[in-house]
Amino acid sequence: MRDYGTAWRILRPSSMTDQIFIKAQRIRSIETKGISKVDEGVRSEFIGIVNYCAMALVQLELQPADQPEMDADVALKMYLDKIYGSKALMEDKNHDYDEAWRKMRVSSFTDLILMKLHRTKQIEDNQGKTIISEGIDANYMDMINYAIFALIKLEFPNDEENA
Template structure:
């Protein structure tokens, strides 16, 4: 927020979804090609996914603003509440799935994020209506967690050898 303020408050949730898609698509491109021409790696893009998902959750709650300025303390509080909620969800799912993520590849997290994005876009195209599936907010939460798992795997790749 020190660099950009709360300019993101003007974005509709569907635009946030597209921003997340751009980041996930770039990660997949780098994973596939094995190289990038821009001096930002996939780690930065996964961090961006976490941030955009948390901001998108704020947008779902508050709706986009015509004037994007928001009190920075309030924006940070809402952002952190969403991160804490995602962490609680991660802990619960981690318990139920017996830490299966530890045996997964980073590229699988990329693919799962892309799948969640396609689901989210479909829900958005249906004006947020679902019959039995979770809503847009649940998809953003899952994407936060997949991105965090990928960041852990990137930070501690030696752990893969010990599985």
């Protein structure tokens, strides 16, 4: 927020979804091509996915603002609430799935994020209505967690726990 303030408050959730898509698509492109022409690797893009997903969760709650100014402390508290809520979901799922993420590849997290983005776009195109599937918020939370798992795998590639 020091660089951009709360300018993101003007974005509709669907625009947030598209921003996340751009980041995930760039990660997949770099993974596929094995090279990046811009001097930023996939790590910064996964961090961006975490941030945009948390901001999108705030936008779902508050709705976009015509005037994006928001008290920095309020924005930070809401952002952290969304991150901690996602972490609690991760811990519950991690228990049920027996930490399967540790044996996954980073590229699989990229693909899962892209799949969640396609699901999210379909729900958005259907005005948020679902019959039996999770809502947009659950997809954003899952994307946060997939991106965090990818960041852990990138940071500790040779960790036996992550193999």
